[in-house]
Amino acid sequence: MRILEHPVLGKLKEKEKVKIRVDGKEIEAFRGEPIAATLMANGIKIFRYTRKYRASRGIFCALGRCTDCVMTVNGIPNTRTCVTPVENGMEIETQHSLGRLK
Amino acid sequence: MAQMTEETEIVVIGAGITGITAAYYLLKEGKDVVVIEKNEVASEASGANAGFACRPSLLNPTLLEISKVALQEYQHLGQELKYDIEYETCGFLVLLEDRDSLKEWTHQVEERHKLGLGEVGILDPEEVHGLEPHVVRPEFGGYYDPLSGHINPLHLVPGLAERLTELGGKVYERTEVLEIKTKNQRVESVITNKGQIKANYIINACGAYAGSIGRMVGIGIPVKPHRHHMLVTEALPPLVHCVVEGGAYRQAEVASASAAGESKAAARTGAAIINQQKKGNLLLGITGDFAGFNKLTTFDDICTISEMAIKYVPLLKDLHVSIIRTWANHYPSTTDYLPILGAVGGIEGFVIATGLNDYGLEVGAGIGKVVSELVCFGKTTIPIESFNLSRFH
Amino acid sequence: MDEELIICRCEEITKEEIVDAIRKGARSISAVKRRTGAGKGLCQGKSCGRLVARILNEEIGIPIRETIPATYRPPIRPIPVSDLGGVKIDGAND
Numbered sequence: 001m002r003i004l005e006h007p008v009l010g011k012l013k014e015k016e017k018v019k020i021r022v023d024g025k026e027i028e029a030f031r032g033e034p035i036a037a038t039l040m041a042n043g044i045k046i047f048r049y050t051r052k053y054r055a056s057r058g059i060f061c062a063l064g065r066c067t068d069c070v071m072t073v074n075g076i077p078n079t080r081t082c083v084t085p086v087e088n089g090m091e092i093e094t095q096h097s098l099g100r101l102k
Numbered sequence: 103m104a105q106m107t108e109e110t111e112i113v114v115i116g117a118g119i120t121g122i123t124a125a126y127y128l129l130k131e132g133k134d135v136v137v138i139e140k141n142e143v144a145s146e147a148s149g150a151n152a153g154f155a156c157r158p159s160l161l162n163p164t165l166l167e168i169s170k171v172a173l174q175e176y177q178h179l180g181q182e183l184k185y186d187i188e189y190e191t192c193g194f195l196v197l198l199e200d201r202d203s204l205k206e207w208t209h210q211v212e213e214r215h216k217l218g219l220g221e222v223g224i225l226d227p228e229e230v231h232g233l234e235p236h237v238v239r240p241e242f243g244g245y246y247d248p249l250s251g252h253i254n255p256l257h258l259v260p261g262l263a264e265r266l267t268e269l270g271g272k273v274y275e276r277t278e279v280l281e282i283k284t285k286n287q288r289v290e291s292v293i294t295n296k297g298q299i300k301a302n303y304i305i306n307a308c309g310a311y312a313g314s315i316g317r318m319v320g321i322g323i324p325v326k327p328h329r330h331h332m333l334v335t336e337a338l339p340p341l342v343h344c345v346v347e348g349g350a351y352r353q354a355e356v357a358s359a360s361a362a363g364e365s366k367a368a369a370r371t372g373a374a375i376i377n378q379q380k381k382g383n384l385l386l387g388i389t390g391d392f393a394g395f396n397k398l399t400t401f402d403d404i405c406t407i408s409e410m411a412i413k414y415v416p417l418l419k420d421l422h423v424s425i426i427r428t429w430a431n432h433y434p435s436t437t438d439y440l441p442i443l444g445a446v447g448g449i450e451g452f453v454i455a456t457g458l459n460d461y462g463l464e465v466g467a468g469i470g471k472v473v474s475e476l477v478c479f480g481k482t483t484i485p486i487e488s489f490n491l492s493r494f495h
Numbered sequence: 496m497d498e499e500l501i502i503c504r505c506e507e508i509t510k511e512e513i514v515d516a517i518r519k520g521a522r523s524i525s526a527v528k529r530r531t532g533a534g535k536g537l538c539q540g541k542s543c544g545r546l547v548a549r550i551l552n553e554e555i556g557i558p559i560r561e562t563i564p565a566t567y568r569p570p571i572r573p574i575p576v577s578d579l580g581g582v583k584i585d586g587a588n589d
Contacts, residue, residue, distance in 0.1 A: 051337075052507040060504070060542075064572070067537035068504055076422045078336050078537060078573070098382055101339045101421075142526050149529060185530065256529040264519045275522060336537055336573060381532070386576070399569060401584065408579035419580075424573035426539055429566070 002030075002037045018088035035081035035092060036062070036069050047071050047081060048095035072099045106297030110134045110272075112477060113292050113301040115279055115315055118148035119255065119462055120455045121307035122262050122273075123175075123470025124477075129269040131478045136299055137266065137273045138292065140311070144259035147309050147462055150431030152332060152375055152385055154345055156194040156250035159461035160439060161213050167484045169461075172468035176253055179467065183265060185257035188380045193344035194250030195233065197240035197414065198224075207245040222247040236341050236417050237376070240348070252345055252377055255463055282318040289319075289451035303477050305453045310395070310432040312442070312456035319449050323442060324494055325457050327432035329393045331403040333411070334427040337382030341417065348414045349373035374410035384423070386411040390433075399430045433460045443469065443489035444476065453477060454491055502550070503543040505536020513547060517554045523563040524548060537573065540565055 004012050015030040022044060029038035036059055039047065046056040047069050060068035064083035073079035074091050077099030081092075112128055114121045117139035125135045139145075155173060158166045176189045198204045207224060214222045223246060225233070230244040263273050274296065281293040282304060291300040306315045306323070316323035349372065372389035379385060389403045404425075412419050434456050436442060442457035455473045458465060468484075475482045498511035508531050516530040524540070524547050527533055533547060534540030540547075548562040 050507055055501075055507070057504075065538060066504065066542045070537070077338075078424070098337050098339050101341065101417075142523060143520075144529060145525065260521075260526070260530050267520065273520065275520075275526075333576075335576065381535075383535075404569065405579045405582045408576045409581040411576055412580045419575075419577040422575045422577065424575050425570060425579070426537060426573050427535075428568050428570070 002033065002041045018086060020086050020088070020090040020092060022092045023094055029086040031088070032085045035071070035073065035079075035084050035086050035090070038086055039081065039092075046094065049097065051097040054097075071095045106299070108136065108297070109300040110136045111301060112136070112303040112305065113138060113299055114305045114307055115139075115292070116305075116307035116309060116311070116456075117143040117259075117263060117273060117275070118146055118307065118309050119144075119259050119466035120309070120458065120469050120473070121305065122259050122266065123467045124305055124307060124455060124473040125266050125271055125273075125470075126262055126269070127471050127474035128477060129266060129271045131474060133478065135266070135271045136301070137263070137271065138277045138279055138294060138299070139273065139275045140278045142275050143263045143273060144256060146311075147431055147433050147458075148255050148259050148466075150332070150429055151255060151330075151433075151460075151463060152345075152377060152387055153252045153255060153379065153463065154194075154250070154377070154461075155189065155253045155463050156247065156345060156461075158214070158217075158219070159459075159464060161210075161217065162440065163217055164484060164486065164488060165441075165461075165465060166217055166219075168468035168472060169465045170468070171471055171484070172463075172465050173251075175467035175471065176258070179258065179262065183258070183261040185261035186254075186380075187258040187261065188254040189251060190253075190380070191249050191251035192377075193233070194247045195225075195230065195344040195346050196245040197230070197237070197346065197348040198242040198244055199240050199348070201242065204242040210245065219247070219249075221249050234342060234344060234346060236415055237346055238414050238416065246344075250345060252379075253463060254380070279315060279318070282315070284319060284449060287448055287450060289449060301451075303451045303453060305455055305473060305477070307455045307473075309456055309458070309462075310434040312434065312454065316454070319446075319452055321446060321449070321491070322494075323454060323456065323491060325434045325436055325442065326392060327395050328390055328435035328459075329396060329430050329432055330388055330390045330460070331399055331407060331428065331430045332388055333386040333404060333407050333425045334429075335384040335386065335418070336424050336426050338378070338384060338421075338423065339382065340378065342376050342378045342384065342415065344377075346376045346414065347373055348376075349410060372406060372410070374407075374414050376411060376415055383426075384411075384418075386425075395432065397430050397432070399428050403430070404428050433458075433462070435459050438493075441465075441469065441489045442491050443472070443486045444491065446491055457489075502546050503531070503533035503536065503540075505538050505542070506532045506534075508533040508543075510550065513550050514554060517551060522551070522555070522557070524551070524565045525563070527551070528565055534565055
């Protein structure tokens, strides 16, 4: 996720800040980082609730394979947040089950 | 593992919907049954289809009777089995996009009314839109059958196979029939890669593979594998209610192309088929071609189906709906689009039950029942003579 | 206690359901998939496939290396329908 000081790569370079909204609340992010990194850095660990058992899910594999981390991004459900970079103005919603048709 | 030597009353070859339902009804009549399957239960057409239990695919009164039995059976099997077979009469809708289609389907409605299917009818474009708001409004309305439905064959067939073993039947998977032995013009036993099984009856329920079994007793069974492609999307909230068909799917053309031995390209058919499963995934289809026993998907077919799906349900594009799975498998196609069913002259005890083309689920349990009647009583409540293999000779 | 462990995370299928399917005749990953739905979710069995193989081994002793995998099918990961609609690439099928 967001690594501020890496033992080999050194300090995280300052990148341009962008603003995204998560469940209506505005949050600052570094442009281009995975959505999941922004959320984790802001203490948001629950990304969605499953369909059957309404269990909470967040990061699991963190490499775009397991689909545990999916959220509804800009209205599109089942978006893998660990491999999707943030963009300014992104609307991110905690996904409940399959999401909603708008 | 030691080679088995077994003896039973009836061997059923093929654990698809036909074989498994036939075995089930035979067991209910108190018979001893062993089902032999080269691959796995429901691993062929019965496990790779669109799940349609629509009626009728063709205007054949006998098949209609058989499908009525099948659909009734699904209702009560649904209660008996541990798995939710997801049988729902969601309705079948054909989008009419030109005057010719409207004319043809209006005629179909008349014919279907004559066969007693009073519920089917033509809807105007507004009514179609009301039924399926996310489907593109068809200019000339739609053909609608409220009593057609869909089912989950992956729960039905394996679930029924489990029930078979509870009833005392046996199902041997990954067991291939290598030879069939006859004696005095009667079946005697099957030789498999895992041993020998003696039986009084052998039921060939091998779908697209029925021909190879027929050759073992020296007969030609004209069933050809027709490859069909389908796509599965991610699970979505309710979007499409009915089984929706757009474009011009003419299975009869497929049959005649097969008969004429036309080239792969010429025999390629397709139409848009859109259906949402209970779980929320959309099943998208369908293209068809004759490619032998090749089950590989082609990029072209996947793109063609994608294009058709977006044409009829534009929301798929707006919502960036993703495909998560594709497949291709075989339907057993016959040149006259009718099943091949019944006993074979000169080989007592050998029963054929194949050639269900693309309407296998629609008639499946009914075919199984009819086959069990044939074996148990020597005659069937629904006359099946018109489907006998002898019509090809 | 183990039984409630979620094996297929996408479809939320428990170990108990998978064991049950195996005890009733499922002998491969595909067979388990047909009966339980494990492997039909968004990740298409990437997470649970190997776990199901292990359970098959525990239950009926099929060596992991002999476990028949589920059929590999495109796409490797979810791809939007609209990205494929109407695309034509020469030689794509070769």
